[in-house]
């Protein structure tokens with residue numbers, strides 16, 4: 313059979329890994345697909361010293377690949393929005409199949425890209441876009457296709473989990489760990505996407521769409537990152553028997569779909585509390601299977617390339633009959649329901665509060681009377697002196713379950729107390745994952 317010809321655009325962390333895995337495992341890939349998969353062309357602004365491209369035509373113009381009539385599959389690994397979108401749409405319009413790791417692009421422009429792919433009878437595959445090396449798209453879309461999914465929750469940003477783990481276990485400063493994550497190739501080109509939860513929100517948007525058969529609705533999701541979590545919060549949480557993780561949660565309720573990304577306290581004995589470093593994990597709760605949990609590397613060169621190459625293999629197998637591939641988001645486009653995405657104010661959960669106060673008699677009474685007023689029960693409370701002879705302290709409170717809108721009102725009132733020195737730190741508590 314004719315070989316399958318691949319063009320790789322972007323030879324950075326993921327592009328380099330893809331080049332090397334495809335080259336190294338070419339024999340087993342041929343055995344799995346029944347045809348040879350060849351890297352016909354590479355286009356990249358910067359070369360990659362980890363790749364031996366001496367036998368491969370290399371250009372700096374990515375649109376060369378999209379126009380090259382010999383290429384069957386364009387692999388987009390440049391990242392970003394505008395140029396990447398233009399590149400992918402050009403490839404689709406030229407009848408090429410596309411593999412991408414670009415979650416930002418899929419979450420924000422996927423509805424349009426998948427429509428173009430449908431009209432041109434080509435495949436757009438994106439396993440690497442969510443949770444790096446974990447085959448979570450395939451699991452949700454194909455492996456669990458029989459199920460009615462109730463909720464999913466996950467640690468879906470490797471950089472963020474690496475930072476929280478190193479801050480907690482080794483007491484390392486945030487900035488140092490972030491720099492290491494960048495050096496290891498985990499972080500996004502703009503690392504605020506990682507630390508402010510935007511990257512996790514892109515991934516959650518994609519998973520929710522596949523799980524619930526809803527269009528991609530990134531702009532309706534609630535996003536909070538890890539930049540406000542302090543080493544003190546990690547320690548206080550530990551004292552109460554919890555770990556702090558950055559979670560993406562999507563849940564189907566009678567009123568609509570929850571779609572939220574934020575740090576959360578998880579009981580230390582729950583599996584999700586023990587997913588550390590660059591590992592990601594997704595728990596899926598569904599009617600037939602009950603619960604399943606996936607764990608694996610969420611970022612990095614070859615783990616992510618593993619997913620890119622799996623998509624290339626899938627397409628190579630379906631090259632003659634692309635219509636036999638699953639729908640990109642798992643549901644037929646006519647069956648996608650525009651279900652309402654709920655406001656985070658409707659979420660109900662217990663909360664962790666850290667309140668920096670003037671340490672004098674009556675301060676605890678003042679705080680608890682505000683909570684009383686809003687009918688919020690305290691389940692644990694501790695007070696830590698900030699420094700010796702300093703008349704300030706952190707009061708740390710765990711509450712019982714309360715609606716977010718009510719909690720926000722109580723926090724506003726607490727912040728207005730004269731004993732309270734700064735903004736109250738508020739972290740949700742999740743036991744389901």
Ligand SMILES: NC(=O)c1ccc[n+]([C@@H]2O[C@H](COP(=O)([O-])OP(=O)(O)OC[C@H]3O[C@@H](n4cnc5c(N)ncnc54)[C@H](O)[C@@H]3O)[C@@H](O)[C@H]2O)c1
Nearest residue numbers: 322323324325326356357358389390391413414611612616
């Ligand atoms: N790094 C990871 O662990 C990881 C994991 C999953 C998904 N992703 C996604 O994969 C994509 C690539 O990420 P990366 O970490 O490999 O980035 P990177 O910065 O390491 O690599 C990008 C490469 O693309 C090239 N490039 C960028 N714009 C170009 C242009 N206009 N023309 C020619 N070449 C251009 C750069 O020279 C570089 O070689 C992003 O969408 C990212 O979100 C990354």
Ligand SMILES: N[C@@H](CCO)C(=O)O
Nearest residue numbers: 469470471499500611
């Ligand atoms: N920056 C992302 C890459 C993988 O998508 C992360 O750290 O999870």
Ligand code: NA
Nearest residue numbers: 439442444446
């Ligand atoms: Na994946």
